[in-house]
Amino acid sequence: MSDTILKADGLKKHFHLGGGFMAETKVVRAVDGVSIEVRRGETFAIVGESGCGKSTLARLLMRLLEPTDGAIEFEERDIAGIRGRDLRELRRDMQFVFQDPFSSLNPRMSVGKLVGEPIETHRPELSRAQRRQEVARLLNIVGLRPEHADRYPHEFSGGQRQRIGIARALASNPRLVIGDEPVSALDVSVQAQVVNLLHDLKSKLDMTLVIIAHDLAVIRHMSDRVAVMYLGQVVESGPTDEIFANPRHPYTMALLSAIPEAAHGRARTRLALSGETPSPAAPPSGCRFHTRCPFAREDCATRIPELGPATTESRVACHYWQDIAADRPAAGLTPAAGRSEGAQRRFALYEAATQATTPNPKTAANAEA
Amino acid sequence: MDSPLLQVENLKFRFRGQPQDVVEGISFRVGRNETLCIVGESGCGKSVTALALMGLLPRDSVRFGSGEIRFDGDSFTPSDHDRIAAMRGDRMAMIFQEPMTSLNPAFRIGDQIAEAVEQHRKCGKAKARERAVEMLRRVGIPAPEQRMNEYPHQLSGGMRQRVMIAMALANDPELLIADEPTTALDVTVQAQILDLIAELQAETGMGTIMITHDLGVVAEIATDVAVMYAGQVVEYGPAEAIFNDPQHPYTIGLMASVPTLTGPRRRLSTVPGSVPSIGQMPEGCRFSSRCPFAAPVCASRPELAEVAPGHRAACHFAPLDQTLERRA
Numbered sequence: 001m002s003d004t005i006l007k008a009d010g011l012k013k014h015f016h017l018g019g020g021f022m023a024e025t026k027v028v029r030a031v032d033g034v035s036i037e038v039r040r041g042e043t044f045a046i047v048g049e050s051g052c053g054k055s056t057l058a059r060l061l062m063r064l065l066e067p068t069d070g071a072i073e074f075e076e077r078d079i080a081g082i083r084g085r086d087l088r089e090l091r092r093d094m095q096f097v098f099q100d101p102f103s104s105l106n107p108r109m110s111v112g113k114l115v116g117e118p119i120e121t122h123r124p125e126l127s128r129a130q131r132r133q134e135v136a137r138l139l140n141i142v143g144l145r146p147e148h149a150d151r152y153p154h155e156f157s158g159g160q161r162q163r164i165g166i167a168r169a170l171a172s173n174p175r176l177v178i179g180d181e182p183v184s185a186l187d188v189s190v191q192a193q194v195v196n197l198l199h200d201l202k203s204k205l206d207m208t209l210v211i212i213a214h215d216l217a218v219i220r221h222m223s224d225r226v227a228v229m230y231l232g233q234v235v236e237s238g239p240t241d242e243i244f245a246n247p248r249h250p251y252t253m254a255l256l257s258a259i260p261e262a263a264h265g266r267a268r269t270r271l272a273l274s275g276e277t278p279s280p281a282a283p284p285s286g287c288r289f290h291t292r293c294p295f296a297r298e299d300c301a302t303r304i305p306e307l308g309p310a311t312t313e314s315r316v317a318c319h320y321w322q323d324i325a326a327d328r329p330a331a332g333l334t335p336a337a338g339r340s341e342g343a344q345r346r347f348a349l350y351e352a353a354t355q356a357t358t359p360n361p362k363t364a365a366n367a368e369a
Numbered sequence: 370m371d372s373p374l375l376q377v378e379n380l381k382f383r384f385r386g387q388p389q390d391v392v393e394g395i396s397f398r399v400g401r402n403e404t405l406c407i408v409g410e411s412g413c414g415k416s417v418t419a420l421a422l423m424g425l426l427p428r429d430s431v432r433f434g435s436g437e438i439r440f441d442g443d444s445f446t447p448s449d450h451d452r453i454a455a456m457r458g459d460r461m462a463m464i465f466q467e468p469m470t471s472l473n474p475a476f477r478i479g480d481q482i483a484e485a486v487e488q489h490r491k492c493g494k495a496k497a498r499e500r501a502v503e504m505l506r507r508v509g510i511p512a513p514e515q516r517m518n519e520y521p522h523q524l525s526g527g528m529r530q531r532v533m534i535a536m537a538l539a540n541d542p543e544l545l546i547a548d549e550p551t552t553a554l555d556v557t558v559q560a561q562i563l564d565l566i567a568e569l570q571a572e573t574g575m576g577t578i579m580i581t582h583d584l585g586v587v588a589e590i591a592t593d594v595a596v597m598y599a600g601q602v603v604e605y606g607p608a609e610a611i612f613n614d615p616q617h618p619y620t621i622g623l624m625a626s627v628p629t630l631t632g633p634r635r636r637l638s639t640v641p642g643s644v645p646s647i648g649q650m651p652e653g654c655r656f657s658s659r660c661p662f663a664a665p666v667c668a669s670r671p672e673l674a675e676v677a678p679g680h681r682a683a684c685h686f687a688p689l690d691q692t693l694e695r696r697a
Contacts, residue, residue: 189640260585264612353661
């Protein structure tokens, strides 16, 4: 079996806006020539700010949208134009976790029905009793109790609802799960629970994860490789550790340096960006980032940079990344000054105490399976 | 000792029909040129606290149990709506999380800012408009004369938040309350807005209360921090003490569950469970139902007691290290 589970090549999605009588149609180039490769068993992250096209890209990969141009291959099969039964089969192997656990669950369906529905669709061979058993098993895996099956979504907190969404996605035994901002609607302490859950499930169920997010710290904790998007295009991609330690594209640098970090007294060298992201309906010529780039030169406005190799593993779309790197040897984040000893010790105490008081969800789920 | 700009003592209130207080006896203070960050997760009462200070809670549904507000030497109760209304928008101003819903979509932004000026300064229309242009320029909006005539939907999220700030600061308030002003914005724009607020604060010397759930923002701007959980202040002190010497188990759990950008990638700590809803709060320490260190004594409410000068924690086991070592 090939190493690559999902591959996109020159993927484009253009939306047409307006175009009433005598009016001009505007073309929004939401995704404009994206090529990525997701390897089997890894967590691949797509990161960018609002309007960069990351959610559209996720929907294209899922085939919830049909691409305007370009190819998508899932397990070496072209899925860009499939319909009907083929598409239904694809949905079994590839599932989606949505951002908002409040609007993505039908409030009139009990949790048992919500999780049972995809089982009914994708595994019709199961009897009703088997299905109920399967629902209980799935709820257990995601850290809920089997008796929750009789309750309705409004009875649950945000974190628990997201767990229901995950159980639903796992119901068809998918090989690939795409999460569109799966934790961004949650409070930090609950967010950590879901991040850990996804991590455990991935290794336990032998899945590949694609995570779309705007929060770089979450991405760093979850992903093996990352692609950074700006205005519908990938500007940099590569192993997560490498990108965070040594960002090459000026946009990645700015993005990393703009994040306030939760540690006191860190001296900050911020690479400030002026202005805001231009509209994808009228992207700038040449390099799309040149209007905000502090390193832009004259020809950046006319020459379009290719996403080319920077090292064997990583790629960057900037004409001058080598020059920029030479001028700014420490473009990455300065290594953490670290938390104080007192805080560090207390984190350890806390961690030990939580481990001792809560039953390990992993072993509980294993016992059931 | 000189008096702080704002001092709030034992603020306590509930909404009609609720069996428990939504904010249960909290106290804090803000000095001129200082930034107090109130940090906590959804439902901890941080936003209603701000609304109570601004007198913006619906009068007939809120019941104040106790509370005293001292603002620049004047003392009044939170139910003294007329006193608060006279100061609101003038001596104290507020900016909100979602600038789209807090600007009126049917009016030009220039008119909205000018209205706030006219209301309090009793100056003429022309003067008020002049002030509006000046404020828009000050918050970094290019071509303010033209922008004055635009409607909120014509602006981007970051620009709208700038307009909100211009409006809030138009009357030179002494106190600015900002409720999650950057949560709806992208990080690169958030950085611009935080810089802008800091700049304006340095210029005017106003005191700021920043309400946020983002510990990164807190670390960046706070002078003092109040950590809230379920309507109680669980830890309070100078920012450095909170980050380098956290004492309350909730503060510790919260910090440990934030993913970091540097350092080793480790499994995240979590705070087990979720916040109980009003009516189901445990008696005494409200965090006890989720606290890994909880013991029978936690059924009585711990006092917000000093653990170091200016640094207070509401936990029976603070200072935590000694207690735990003794227990082990």
